[in-house]
Amino acid sequence: MTSVLQHPGYDEEKLRRVTEQTPCREAQTGLLLSLMGQPQQYSYPSIFVYGHRASGKSHVMQVLLKELELPHATISCVECVSNALLFEKMLLSLFGCEAASLLPRTPSLSDFVRVYRHQCVDSPATQTRYIVMEKAELLRDADVNLLPALLRLQELVDDNLTVILLSEITWDKFRPNTGCYEPLVLHFPDYSKGDLQQILSRDSHPSYSADFYSSYINILLGVFYSVCRDLRELHHLAALNFSKFCEPLAEGKVKESDTHKLWRNIEPHLKKAMQTVYLREVSSLQWEQMQQMEEKEAGALKGLSAHTHVELPYYSKFLLIAAYLASYNPARTDKRFFLKHHGKIKKTNFLKKNEKTSNHLLGPKPFPLDRLLAVFYSVVDSRVAPSASIFSQISSLVTLQLLTQVSHDDQLDAPKYKCAVSLDFISAISRTVNFDIVKYLYDFL
Amino acid sequence: MLQPIRVRDEPNQEVVIAGQVVFPRMRKNRSIMSKRKAKYAHLPIGESITQVQSMLRERLCNQRLPDKPEGTEAQHKHLLELLRRTAIHGESNSVLIVGPRGAGKTMLLKCVLRDLLEDKEAQKSLLQVHLNGLLQTDDRIALKEITRQLHLENVVGDKVFGSFAENLAFLLEALKKGDRSSSRPVLFILDEFDLFAHHKNQTLLYNLLDVSQSAQAPIAVVGITCRLDVLELLEKRVKSRFSHRQIHLLSSLTFTQYLQRVQSQLSLPQDFPDVKFAQDWNDSIKTLCEDKSAEEALRRHFNSSKDFRSLHILLMLCLSRVTVAKPVIKPADLLEASRLCFVDAKANMLHGLSILELCLIIAMKHLNDVYEGEPFNLQMVHNEFKKFLQRKSNSMYNFEQPVIMKAFEHLQQLELIRPVDGSAAKTQKEYQLMRLMLDHSQIMEALQKYPLCPTDVKQWAMSAFG
Numbered sequence: 001m002t003s004v005l006q007h008p009g010y011d012e013e014k015l016r017r018v019t020e021q022t023p024c025r026e027a028q029t030g031l032l033l034s035l036m037g038q039p040q041q042y043s044y045p046s047i048f049v050y051g052h053r054a055s056g057k058s059h060v061m062q063v064l065l066k067e068l069e070l071p072h073a074t075i076s077c078v079e080c081v082s083n084a085l086l087f088e089k090m091l092l093s094l095f096g097c098e099a100a101s102l103l104p105r106t107p108s109l110s111d112f113v114r115v116y117r118h119q120c121v122d123s124p125a126t127q128t129r130y131i132v133m134e135k136a137e138l139l140r141d142a143d144v145n146l147l148p149a150l151l152r153l154q155e156l157v158d159d160n161l162t163v164i165l166l167s168e169i170t171w172d173k174f175r176p177n178t179g180c181y182e183p184l185v186l187h188f189p190d191y192s193k194g195d196l197q198q199i200l201s202r203d204s205h206p207s208y209s210a211d212f213y214s215s216y217i218n219i220l221l222g223v224f225y226s227v228c229r230d231l232r233e234l235h236h237l238a239a240l241n242f243s244k245f246c247e248p249l250a251e252g253k254v255k256e257s258d259t260h261k262l263w264r265n266i267e268p269h270l271k272k273a274m275q276t277v278y279l280r281e282v283s284s285l286q287w288e289q290m291q292q293m294e295e296k297e298a299g300a301l302k303g304l305s306a307h308t309h310v311e312l313p314y315y316s317k318f319l320l321i322a323a324y325l326a327s328y329n330p331a332r333t334d335k336r337f338f339l340k341h342h343g344k345i346k347k348t349n350f351l352k353k354n355e356k357t358s359n360h361l362l363g364p365k366p367f368p369l370d371r372l373l374a375v376f377y378s379v380v381d382s383r384v385a386p387s388a389s390i391f392s393q394i395s396s397l398v399t400l401q402l403l404t405q406v407s408h409d410d411q412l413d414a415p416k417y418k419c420a421v422s423l424d425f426i427s428a429i430s431r432t433v434n435f436d437i438v439k440y441l442y443d444f445l
Numbered sequence: 446m447l448q449p450i451r452v453r454d455e456p457n458q459e460v461v462i463a464g465q466v467v468f469p470r471m472r473k474n475r476s477i478m479s480k481r482k483a484k485y486a487h488l489p490i491g492e493s494i495t496q497v498q499s500m501l502r503e504r505l506c507n508q509r510l511p512d513k514p515e516g517t518e519a520q521h522k523h524l525l526e527l528l529r530r531t532a533i534h535g536e537s538n539s540v541l542i543v544g545p546r547g548a549g550k551t552m553l554l555k556c557v558l559r560d561l562l563e564d565k566e567a568q569k570s571l572l573q574v575h576l577n578g579l580l581q582t583d584d585r586i587a588l589k590e591i592t593r594q595l596h597l598e599n600v601v602g603d604k605v606f607g608s609f610a611e612n613l614a615f616l617l618e619a620l621k622k623g624d625r626s627s628s629r630p631v632l633f634i635l636d637e638f639d640l641f642a643h644h645k646n647q648t649l650l651y652n653l654l655d656v657s658q659s660a661q662a663p664i665a666v667v668g669i670t671c672r673l674d675v676l677e678l679l680e681k682r683v684k685s686r687f688s689h690r691q692i693h694l695l696s697s698l699t700f701t702q703y704l705q706r707v708q709s710q711l712s713l714p715q716d717f718p719d720v721k722f723a724q725d726w727n728d729s730i731k732t733l734c735e736d737k738s739a740e741e742a743l744r745r746h747f748n749s750s751k752d753f754r755s756l757h758i759l760l761m762l763c764l765s766r767v768t769v770a771k772p773v774i775k776p777a778d779l780l781e782a783s784r785l786c787f788v789d790a791k792a793n794m795l796h797g798l799s800i801l802e803l804c805l806i807i808a809m810k811h812l813n814d815v816y817e818g819e820p821f822n823l824q825m826v827h828n829e830f831k832k833f834l835q836r837k838s839n840s841m842y843n844f845e846q847p848v849i850m851k852a853f854e855h856l857q858q859l860e861l862i863r864p865v866d867g868s869a870a871k872t873q874k875e876y877q878l879m880r881l882m883l884d885h886s887q888i889m890e891a892l893q894k895y896p897l898c899p900t901d902v903k904q905w906a907m908s909a910f911g
Contacts, residue, residue: 008491008769034765038495042502044761050790052797052859110580110590145640149579154506155551156577169860170790178639179546179671184758187788190797192896226800226841227848279847361824363876404871420873 005030009038014067021063023202024195025056028188032064035184036162039070039127043162044184045154048136048171051188054231057166060188061132072130077138083146087112094129095119109149116157125160136165140174148180155181193225200231200238208246212256216245219263223270228278237273240284244269244291310400315384316393317429320419321437322376323403324426327364327419329442331371337440338378358443360423366406366416369394379435488719491769496718497726501764504710505757510556512714515706517553520692524557524667527690531630531665532567537657539666539687541638543673544694547754550669553694554634572620572631578640584649587641588612595620595631609648610655617662630663638668642678650679654686696751703747704734710760711774729773739776742783759786791883794859795891800902802852803895804830804841807906809862809881810888820865820878823853833905840899850874 005015005026010033022029036043049057058074065072073093080086087107092100102115131153133139139147154161163183167174171185191199197217204213220238228234245266248254254261276282282290312320329337359365372394377384384390397403398417407416430437438444488496503509514521520542530536542550562568574594581587588609592601600619606612620628633653635641641650653666668675676684698706711730717723733739746759762782763774795803808829812821827849834843856862857879865878872878892898892906 006768008495031765034768035761037498037502037765041495041499042506042508044758045506050794052794055797108580108582108586110582110586113580114590114593145579145582152579156580168794168858170794172790173860182547182754182758184761185790186785187790187793189793227844227852229797229799274848275845279851281847361822361828363822363824363872406871418871422875 005033007033007038009041010068014069018063018067021067022056022060023199024191025060025188028056028186029060029064031186032060035186036064036128039068040160041128042154042160043128045161046151046163046165046181046183048165048167048174048183048185049188050167050170050185052190052229053168054233055188055190056231057188058132058134061164061166065130065132070130071125071127072132074132074134076134077142078135083107083109083112083143090131091115091119094131095123109143109145113156116159120157120159127160129159129161130164131161132164132166134166136167137169137174139165144176147174148176151183152181190229191231193221196221196225196229196231196234200234203235203238205242205246208249209256213242215259215262216242216266219245219266220270223267224274224278227274233278236284237270237277240277240287241266241270241273243288312429313393314433315380315390316397317433318380318435319372319376319390319393320397320402320421321426321430321433321435322372322379323367323397323417323419324364324421324437325379325440326367326371326375328359329440330359330365331367333442334371334375337442338375360443364418364420366418369415369417372417379440488722490722490772493719493722494767494769494772497713497722498764498767500713500717501711502761505761505764507552507757510552510559511709514553514556515709516696516698516702517549517694520553520694521557521560524553524692525560528557528561528632528665528667529564529567531632531663532561532571533564535630535663537660537663537665538690539654539657539668540690540692541668541670541675541687542692542694543670543675544696545752546671547750547752548694548696549753550671550694551636552753554667554669570629572629573634574631575634576636576641578635578637582640582644584609584644587644587649591633592616610652613652613656614661617656617664620662628662630665633664633666635666635668638670639672639675639678641668642675642683647680647683651683651686654683657688658686698747698751700744700747703751704740704743707743707756707760708734710756711764726773733774733776733779736776739779742780745787746783755786759783762786789887789890791861792887792891792894794861795883795888796894796896798856799852800841800899801844801849802856803892803898804833804902804905805849805852805856806861806881806883806888807902808833810883810885810906813881818880820880822878823850823875826853837905838901840901 005019006012007015015033018029019026035047049061051057062074064070065074071094073090075086075089077086080089084103084105084107087103087109088100091103091112099115099119102118104111131150133150139150149156150163150165153163165183171183197214200217200220201210201214204210217238220234220241224234224237245262248262248265249256254265273287277284277287325337373386376390394403394417398405402419402421403417404420405415406418407414426437500509504511524540524542527538527540531538542554544550558573562571572595574591576587576590581590591613592598595616597616597619601612601615604615606615617628617631620631635653641647644650653664656662657664657666672678676687676689679687708730711733712727713723715723734743746755749755759779759782762785763778766778766781767774795806798806805826808826809821812825812829813819827846830849831843834841853862857864861883862879862881865880867878889906892903
């Protein structure tokens with residue numbers, strides 16, 4: 001049975017268009033439509049819709065309101081940072097610019113309700129008016145009276161009005177302290193793998209068959225589905241990588257039905273995309289350019305992380321290595337690593353048992369400047385004088401955010417630092433100065 | 446068996462004008478019905494369904510008042526008596542209506558006002574000022590609103606007053622009628638009364654209650670609040686001027702009374718245009734309330750909350766399933782609506798996570814089990830995940846650290862994990878301590894329903910220690 005939307009208050013043709021534009025969302029659209037009821041009937045004052053991002057909440061609402069030509073105001077809470085913007089936008093969408101201009105300079109909620117009621121007298125509601133607020137989780141950070149007032153706006157303005165909040169956070173985290181008018185809570189479930197396949201296959205390229213495109217989508221989902229289910233991201237990735245997928249076809253090497261060869265061609269490319277474009281290491285433009293270039297030239301793709309590898313002077317590298325050792329080795333083990341004759345050190349059983357105390361899991365610990373210099377002098381092979389140039393290099397490391405200063409700026413005599421680099425980074429650096437850092441780390445004993 | 450349906454070709458002319466009291470329209474219907482009664486036995490089914498929907502929706506959205514108070518007769522009488530004394534006899538009063546959210550406080554007040562205004566004298570002389578704590582967040586705004594609602598903007602003009610009290614006294618003075626030496630009685634209704642107690646110095650409350658105690662003008666101050674401890678919020682001088690009269694709406698319903706309430710909320714009144722349809726509808730509602738599974742669902746709702754609002758949400762969901770094809774509410778509708786109300790939101794969100802994110806959550810669960818709820822960071826979670834991959838997994842493979850980081854951040858954006866309050870700025874992202882905001886049972890329940898979950902992941906989740 002094809003689920004066709006039907007409702008007595010709305011035109012069948014319009015409903016058919018709604019169904020076309022909202023694939024795999026028939027149940028939710030039907031539920032929303034039945035709750036909205038006929039245009040002149042009242043609907044519940046506030047409805048809260050939650051679901052993952054890109055699960056179609058805004059899309060379904062927009063399609064419903066636009067196709068059925070219902071009076072509405074769509075507001076993104078990201079844009080409306082102040083109350084004035086919010087109220088102005090609402091009045092503008094519902095009543096026009098004359099109403100919006102009636103608001104005073106810094107309108108309070110009281111002014112908004114007053115202007116709204118005034119407008120209602122001139123143009124009473126023959127159909128339910130809808131106010132849709134996207135990214136509603138930001139309302140929690142606005143004025144404390146805004147969210148409760150919006151939830152009961154129907155009662156406050158005495159009009160046939162419904163406020164619909166869309167969010168990806170659950171309603172439990174919204175409830176104010178002393179309670180509020182509880183909205184009707186609806187869930188938009190995520191798309192299943194089949195749904196995603198169906199929706200993504202709709203944008204097939206005209207010059208290739210639909211089956212070809214859906215086999216491509218199948219391969220794409222096979223690589224990315226376990227990591228990401230966001231429809232927008234997958235759509236973006238599909239659009240970016242399709243030309244590479246069609247490349248062997250364009251060159252005439254394979255036929256459309258040769259799925260295995262096509263898979264072999266695209267799979268390493270998609271894996272690379274996961275490390276770069278998916279993480280926004282490279283921009284989409286760079287990715288497309290890279291695809292144009294030859295295989296050999298495309299070796300070095302500079303991502304954003306590559307820019308963090310700064311070329312440091314010799315002593316700075318050793319200072320950084322010393323800082324890393326000071327952060328990740330407990331202070332009592334310094335004697336063992338850095339003194340020539342350290343004597344016997346008892347390995348207590350208690351310490352080795354609890355794996356959680358591995359410093360590489362807990363994070364870097366702060367260390368005083370004296371300790372840093374002590375480790376530095378034992379690590380550096382040549383004799384270095386404690387001059388101002390060494391100390392200024394420490395400050396520049398802090399500016400580069402490779403070290404973080406933990407103590408307050410006022411404490412000049414005993415500043416404390418923490419090392420803020422990862423193990424991969426410091427291994428790369430120590431390789432350049434021929435220093436085996438792993439030998440000196442307590443966790444890798 | 447239904448009579449043959451007559452298709453009406455003129456569009457439905459009835460236009461709902463918002464804010465109008467319902468009764469005038471009902472009277473219009475009745476007059477039309479009396480003309481048509483001779484011709485048709487009843488309306489076509491589509492028309493009846495539309496009428497039912499309109500009527501019941503208005504009732505569930507609190508736009509239509511019940512004819513007589515349900516379960517609050519004593520409070521209704523008390524409040525009506527009090528307000529009558531102010532409106533007709535000119536006696537000043539103050540009262541607080543206290544009750545939890547959705548108990549029916551506003552409904553009670555509206556019913557009382559409607560009954561009060563049936564009296565001609567009260568209707569002629571009583572003035573009403575409606576203030577709301579959510580809208581009038583400041584005493585200055587409140588005063589402007591009072592001026593506006595008493596239609597005294599022209600009288601006030603550009604006058605500058607020294608204090609709030611002066612301003613209020615001027616307003617009340619301006620309400621004096623020509624023939625009598627006393628001013629008209631004013632009814633001040635303060636919704637969300639507890640929010641007014643947070644204003645600076647509680648000036649508005651002090652002045653209003655002061656006027657109600659002194660012989661200046663007959664006013665009645667009615668406060669509506671959900672806080673039972675509202676008197677603790679008032680300052681000593683304000684509290685002493687308050688009459689300490691409280692009307693409590695603490696529902697003490699039994700289950701039978703709750704069932705009766707469900708029935709009355711869904712039943713159609715006597716003056717419904719299609720009498721036979723109304724009869725059938727009311728009978729079907731009665732059968733619904735007697736059905737075993739429906740009763741069980743209602744009992745579950747009764748056990749969680751007895752107030753009107755949660756009932757209205759449930760009934761709204763049931764009502765939305767009434768169509769021309771199925772013109773009654775069946776027990777299945779009630780069960781489905783009940784299921785929608787009681788579903789666990791976080792489990793729903795877990796259903797939509799990618800398998801990598803789900804594995805991270807299972808890793809966090811294991812960390813919580815081993816270290817008894819101590820906060821964790823990304824490195825620990827990744828470590829735990831790597832242990833699983835080494836030992837037990839054959840369907841998942843290791844992802845790069847940045848990909849894991851992105852999944853972790855997604856979980857943070859969904860507020861399924863939250864950072865422990867601390868110096869968030871100074872620590873690196875991988876080492877920032879977090880807590881899991883999910884329960885053990887929620888995770889296990891979500892795993893049962895998770896689509897295409899690999900068996901090794903499920904087994905890993907069920908095992909006791911990592």
